[in-house]
Amino acid sequence: MNADGTDRSTTDPLDLRVLRRDEWDRWYDTLLRAFGGVPEPAEERALYRSLTDFDRSLGVWEGDACVGTAGAFRFRMSVPGGARVPTAGVTMVGVAATHRRRGVLTSMMRRQLDDIRSWGEPLAALTASEPAIYGRFGYGAATVQIGAEIDTGKVRLSVPAGTDDVRLRYAAPAAVLDVCEAVYARLVPGRPGMLARQPGWERLGLLDPESARDGASPLQCVLASRDGEVTGYARFRVRPGWGQGGAEGTVLLADLEGLDPATRAALWRFLADIDLTTTLSVRNRPADDGWQYQVSDLRRCGPRPRDVLYVRLVDVGAALAARTYRAPVDVVFEVEDAFCPWNTGRWRLAGNEKGASCVPAADPADLALSVRELGAAYLGGVSLTALAGAGRVRELRPGALAEAALGFGSDVAPWLPHGF
Missing domain, CATH: 3.40.630.30 (Gcn5-related N-acetyltransferase (GNAT))
Known part of the structure; x- marks a missing residue:
């Protein structure tokens, strides 16, 4: 509210920007309020302040009031084959209850995924307090x-x-x-x-x-x-x-x-x-x-x-080439990705237990799916066959589903040992 009694939301535009150090307390208090408003113990709050990557954290502001928060930790996540792949750990996402349905979350997700791509990190991952939210941004449930x-x-x-x-x-x-x-x-x-x-x-x-x-x-x-x-x-x-x-x-x-x-x-x-x-x-x-x-x-x-862990392929080619495959696989995926259109199209994946390549392709597609299904299957804990049974993956070449599903599997169940 302005001093003259008018609604400030009608006069102050929303400003999405990188977090400054002197804004952290207000930013973090907005996050805590979005999760119920219960104060954190001082030592936990201090730890998360020290872990915050300010240049990778976003805030949405209306005047001097913070109404949206999002961050992305710098992680390296283990993938099938043992490589530790650069991964943006999406975290501290919250929107003030007064500003729902105004595009605040979508604007933060849009900016964040563009940033992650510019940083050269092929993967993003998060733990979802409300799983229904993140599917539309391309995240798939990958671990249990x-x-x-x-x-x-x-x-x-x-x-x-x-x-x-x-x-x-x-x-x-x-x-x-x-x-x-x-x-x-x-x-x-x-x-x-x-x-x-x-x-x-x-x-x-x-x-x-x-x-x-x-x-x-x-x-x-x-x-x-x-x-x-x-x-x-x-x-x-x-x-x-x-x-x-x-x-x-x-x-x-x-x-x-x-x-x-x-x-x-x-x-x-x-x-x-x-x-x-x-x-x-x-x-x-x-x-x-x-x-x-x-x-x-x-x-x-x-x-x-x-x-637990929801995975999103920010760069389909780099992400699929970063892991190995339990059995030889040579398939062309028709990928749909409305939120990150640079991933949309056909990708040829060729790989085995020693390594892989994944490049744009002009060949006919063998399997059709969205980037969300690729995220779910990426760590080897969710079967492409199971996703096909749910109608989420379409087999266009007979035999391609069995080949890809076997290759994507993992002998060890994927697991996130702690939250972020």
Whole structure:
């Protein structure tokens, strides 16, 4: 409202521009209000300010009021074959409730994808608070995470040979951060969807504000070792609880990584056997996580899948050439991309387990699909055959679908280990 009582929205045009450092607090407060307005703990707010790429962050302003926010972290994401491909981690997207249906989000998505293309990053990825929003901008759901509430009072683990050779010890999470990060870094090339952590991102796993513990302990850490080498770790909290029959505590798993099956089994067994607890609560694990095949009764674990990472091919040719293919593939795609028209047209993909090329083509198309389906299938966790069964991919040459679907698959389920 202006001083004369007139509606400022009728006099001040919307201004989309790159974020300035002195605008960050107002910009971030707009984002928090879009997500309900609950203040973040000071240490979490400070971390995200330090991680913000100001030259890659956008704000929409009406006078001195921020009404829209969007950012894009610099990431390198693992893809099938182990390459870590430059990826824009789309984040902090919000629009003031007073400015819905005025094209604010569309204008930010348009500018952002143009910017990402100019930066030479072939991929964009995000975690969607409202999945229905991002399909129209070309993002496809590419990974699934598994959550569970494991009844450790009744479920037992069958562990592989060598598990008893793994030694565990408690350690202060911050004191062993470098060791844990070394384990994580070794795992990144082997699982599509994992992010090679840039400096500063390692601190995300240490966030432990008391206000967010909900009655649980401070963050704890256990290191696993074999033959004197650290081979894994688990970070977790314990929330005590008591019922008529005695202790009913809950172990809240935050993070678990291991370099081999015995290490992972030793960590899971430890978490399931912590005294005075009867439940192991799991929020984010890979869809093919091994514990599911070690428990005595999966039904008592209540596994629940959830879509997580949405992937968008910003440059179809560069993105498809950046990964490898499980089996030889030589197909021509007819790609539809209304939001990024430079991708629209025919692309010839030729590749195998050693490498690939993808270039514009004049040959007849073998498969027709939109860039959204390519994003969903890109990391190997969503089958092109399944998308065809849903009517989202059309086979134009007999046999092309089976060939492409086999090539696009991944032996390991893609997974995003943490949000952004």
